[in-house]
Structures are given as structure tokens and as C-alpha cells.
Amino acid sequence: MILAIESLSKAFGGLRVVDDVSLTVPDGGLVGVIGPNGAGKSTLFSLVTGFVAADSGDVTLDGRSVATLPASGRARAGMVRTFQVPREFAHLTVRENLMAAAPEQSGERLFDLFFHPAAVRAQEEGVRRQATDIIEFLRLTAVADTPAGRLSGGQKKLLELGRALMTGARLILLDEPFAGVNPLLIEEISQRIRELNGRGIGFLIIEHDLGALTRLVATLHAMDRGCLIATGTPDAVLSNPRVREAYLGGAA
Amino acid sequence: MASFVELVLTGITSGLVVGLAALALTLVFGIARFANAATGDMMTVGAYAAVVSMAASGSFTLGVVAGAGAGIVVALLAHLLVFRRLAARAPVTSLLASIGVAFVIRAAIGVAFGHQQKVFGLPVVRPWRIFDVRVQPIDLAVVIAAAATLLVVFLILYATPIGRRMRAVADDRSLARVSGISPDRVMVTMWALAGGVCAVAGVMLGAKTVVSPDMGWDMLLPAFAATILGGIGHPVGAVVAGILLGVVQEIATPFVGFTYKIALAFFVLLLVLLVRPAGLFGHSEGAR
């Protein structure tokens, strides 16, 4: 089991936004979380990845608690998130965005930069090659040297996925990877996720829209008003009366 | 003991000046979402307007009213000409523009009135003695002016519909927009309040010390410290923190010397940021 979330809770003011949520992602798993707007999905992500401090509960990665680590520490431990509204480095090119994500770069230390330039250059070549491979894999070659701020919504989602891959993460948390993406590209992104999952990378994916996600994941969780209300195969969860009520009730 | 009580009393009166400035700062910070560096110079405007009108009319009360009026006019002009047009941009833009506004105000006052210090021609009165404690009548006047201003501001904030809307915007801007609150009216009211409060603080400061073009700018740091200590966007917190800071400054002055008064505010600011960046009364989200 790569990720275990145990009884995570968070309240803002008096409102319990995430209420005693527990779930797991098995090694190399592909797990989805659905729920209507305001169900607490994004807050759950922020709690798991350390962007918001939890009131109670625990998060373990590979059996080790990461609850006391800051966001950057949790990412270094192998768990990297994307954002609902993509947060590209707008003034860097796609290639630079990816290269920035590579871990442990000696060129990030000013001392090495000026006193071990050969080592920095050698490592930089490796990072550049790795970035090129990922850009090709994600079919972003045409925009590789375009500033990321000019990409389409779907391309930005791919860019964030690419950055996560550069870090060498073993678990990637995608926050609404299909939101605001055109249907052709949705299929494209799904296919990439499947391929990466085939290579052993685990995924935890939040979606508001059900279609693409239910075709992708093996296990689905449903949230409503901060609570986990159903868990199982996509078909079982979608036919669960509480889930139907949550979605219909939210629409009414 | 009596001298210690006197120090505390002086601290409370000068703390009220800081508290009022911090109140103006926190209103802008909470609602327009940027640190208004022109706060101090809006104080200066109030002080000069009061000196001039008092010289003409001889009435201190009239001076306070004229000062507040001038502060309101200048703040509304700054809002309409500059800050309203920057509202959609990053906070750094408004912050930098407020430095510009501060410089322009200070320059205009410098050109119009020169750099000679001015004083309110208040009659010199012997201090009263209450038990063994000396009380300066001017301090009493300052406290009354501050109390009246605070009463008006808090009545507007907590007992009128526009005040309720202002607090709603301060709490959650997007929520407030959804519920149909007109941001324009809230902003105009807020700037009028902030300008008036600044100006009264300036009059009080000028009455206690002297009036000069630089007087307000020097209050900026204590006001910022009190704003953050009180929790950004928290009116009561700003006033309480200002008084606290004033008392600490007065009590510490015999030890650290007069010139380090402002430096002390800076170290209080650093300490707050280190220990409790959200301030005494703030929510934890004040600091990321």
C-alpha cells in the first residue's frame, strides 16, 4: 500500500469541510474520488499533500507517517500533486517548467554553480534529456519552447503531469485533470495516465465530472459534505443511492 | 509609582494615536487588500488642515472637524484617482502606488507650508493632579477626540447596513460579491472612514507634539506593527494593539532612549511575525 489516509478531519470556522475520511491507494493503484462541488475533495488533497494543516488524522506514505512534514517534504517523499487551476510557471518555457522540477540539482546551489561548473553542466544535460523524453511522451514537442503561460487548459494539465513525472514521484495526485479540457485531449490524457500506471506509478484522482474518470479507475470513492459516503468499483459506487442523491440533491 | 502611572497614561494617549492609524490601515488592508503606505501622510493632511483652520477660527474642536474633513477628501481622491483603478491587479501594484501617493501628499504639504514645524496655539495649562498623578489637559482632549472617533467608526461598522457589508467583504470577498454587495459603495465608505480616522490621529499627534511634513510617515511603522499585532482586517484588534504598543513604547523609552521608540515598534513587528503572524485576534489564514 503506497498511501493510507486515516481519519483525516478539517473544520473552517464551525464547518467540517473534511470529516473523518479514511482511504488507501495500493501500490501502483489507480483510485478516484468523486463528489459534487463543495464535497471537500480539494481540501482533502491539500490535507494529504500538506498545503493545509489537518485538525486530526494521519497520512502515511509507504507505511511511514508524513503528517509532520511540510508540503515540500511530502513531495520529496514521493507524493506529488497537481492543482485544479493549473499553476504553470508562466514565464518559463514548457521545457524549463519540466527541468525546474528535477530533484537534487547541484546547479541550484550557488557554490556549485560557480565552483563546479562542469558537474553542473553534466547534470543539466541529463535533466534536459529526461525533460525531452517526457515532452515527447506527453506529445508536447510542438510547444516545448513556448512560454507555459500561452498553453491551452489541457496542455497545462499535461504540463503539470510532466512536472510531477520529472520529480520521480511514485504517487501522483491529480486535481480535476479533465476540467476545462476538450474531449479529444481528455482521451489523450486518460491514455497517458493508463500507460504511466502500467509502469507502476500510483494515481489518486479527483473529478467532479464522472464520465472519463469512471472509465479510468479501478476503485472509486464518493464524498459528500466532507464525508466518505461510498467506496467500491465505479459501477457499484455510481449505482449507490446515497451517491445519486448527493449528485441530484446538489443539482436541485 | 506615580511616575510609572504617568508613563502608562502617556502611553495610552500616544497608543490611541497609533491605534487610530492602525484602525485606518486595517480597514484598507481588510477590504481593499493592500498595505496603504499613505496612511501616515493622510495623518499629516489632517494635522495641517487642523492647524490652519484653528489659526483662522481659534477653535480646537473646529480644527478637529476640518482636519477630519480634509482627510476624508484626500482619501476619497486617492481611491477614485488611483486605488480603484488598480483593484483588479496584484496587491504589489496598489502597495507601490500608495508609496507614490504618500510622496505626492508629503511633497505638496512641503511646498505649500514649508518645512518649518508648526504648533497648535493651544493655551498652556497647568497639569491637573489626581491623587499623585499629573494629568495633562491636552491628553484628556486627545482621549476624548479618539473616543468620539472610535465611537463613530464602530457604530458605523457594527450598527449600520453598510458597516455590516464592509465586514462581510473583509471576511470573504467572493462570498460578499455573490450575495450582491456593491463593492463600489463599500469601498467609498471604507476610504472615507479610513481618511477621517487617519486625519483625527494626525490632529491628535500634532496637538501632542509638533506639526511637520514628515510627522505622518514616521508613524507608519508603529501603525503597521499594531495592524499585524491586532490581526489584519480586525478593527478592535488594531486599536487594542495600538494602545498596547503605545504603552510598551512609553515604558521602554527611559531604558532605550527616545530615538529608539520607532525601532521598538519594528522589533515588536518582527516578534509578532515570528511567534504569531496572524496577530492576537486574527484567523490563522492571515499568514500563509
Next chain:
Amino acid sequence: MEAYFVAIAIIVAIYTLLALGLNLQYGLTGLINFGHVGFMCVGAYTAALLAEQGWPAPLSFLAAAILAALAAYPLGLVSLKLRDDYFAIVSLGFSEVVRIVVTSERWLTNGVQGIPGIPKLMGFTGSGLVQASAVLLLLIAVNIVVILVMRRIVHSPFGRIIEAIRDNEDAVKALGKEPVGFKVRVLMLGAALAGIAGAFYAHYIGYVAPDQFIPLITFQIWMAIIMGGVGRVSGALVGTVILMAFLEGSRFLRDVVPFISEVEMASVRLGVVGLALILFTLYRPQGLMGDFTRR
């Protein structure tokens, strides 16, 4: 006339050093440093005091850079973890406190009178125009070195990360890197540059006093980098030249327009800098927010 141009060029070169430091901090990293003049002040007084003690200039300049950087360290550590506008306030406060300290600690700094008689640099070249030209050449050389170092930084993994921090700090954290360490280092680097600029300034003017280090200087540098184009290394020089043309122009104005005293002129200059800041934020936001073109 030559002497006048050399004098102006020296001031431009000193301001360019300051602008390069601020550009690294705001233009590349997004740090809103409103206290740049404070670090310059630390450098100027360090150089002045050490020159008084007979230290050779290379050593006292090194000390000026190091002390300015060390002053930045705790400041950055406390405030760079928080919202970016907190740092603006804290840095502005820092520069005011530095001024209060050099005003108050008379035993060390001679208070408001300041420290006179700081020796000219490059004195071995003689005096007058020759010596001034030598100082100018030295300053140009220093600026070139600094620009080369900046370019190296911009086109490095370090440069990539600080620009990423400017563009989106949370995303940097999400990728496993802690922005605070990078921001503190950038702050210290920029402070060291301001310290060196201060040391040059002290030696060039010949005396230091608290009045030389008012916040107006900080915002003149801001004006320069906005006019030159924020984030552009070459913009620091361009912006400074425009700034200096304007400052010198206002001096000529005083010779032409009668009845303006020196004190009034100071007010006018303050007002024009203020007005320029307002107009730039209103009408030329791209100067402030970039188009951070770096190539």
C-alpha cells in the same frame, strides 16, 4: 564639462549596481524589497568606518558586502515565509531602523553630522579628472562582472527555480523544493550588491550621514527598474540612465525657474518620484509585472 559627465556616469554606475540587486530580488524572484537603501547604508557606513581605521579598500568593500548580506539574513528568515506584502513592510521598516541606529549611535557613527573625510578611491592615479575616470573604470568593471554573474545565474538551475518561485510559489513547494531558502539567498545576494554600491558611494561623496539613506532612494531604484523593464538584466542600466537624466534635469530646472529654494526642490523631487510611481502603476503595468523576457 568632462568632469561633470564623469561625475554623472559614476552615480549612474552606482545606481546600476543597486538596480541590478533589486532586479534580482523583485524582477527575477518576486521579492518586494522596500528597504534596499538600508543595505546600502550598512555598506556605506562599514566602508567609511573601516577606511577610518586604515583598512585597504578591497578588504573594506568585502566587509561592506558581507555585513549587508548578514543584515539581510535574519530579516529574510523571519518574513519571507509569510505573505509577500509582509516582507515589503518589514524591509521598509528595516531601512528606517538602520537610519535610526546610525543617527543614534554617536560613539560609532557621529550621529547626524556623519563621518567626513572618507578618502577617494584609486588615489594612486593622482587627482581630479584622472582619479575620477579611474573610479569610473573600476565601477564599470564591477558592473560588468556583476552582469556576467547575473547572466550565469539566470541561465542556471538556480535561476530557473527563483523565476518559478516568482511565477508560482505553491507549485514550487508541490514539486518538493522549499522556496524560503532560495528567497533568503537572493535577498542576501541583492543586499551584498547594495552594500558594495554603498561603499562606492561613501568613497565617492567623501562623507556619510543618515540623511543620505532615506526611503526615497529605494523608490528611485524601483522607478529605474520599472522604467528599464522588470526582470531584464539590461533594464537596470537603461532605467538608471533615464532616472539620472530626470534627476539631473530637475536640477537644471531649478537654475531656470526662479524662487525655488533647495528645501522646496527636495519636496518637488519627492513629489515627482511619487507621481511617477503612481503613473507607472496606472499606465505601464507591464513594466511592473513583466513581460519578464530574459533573452
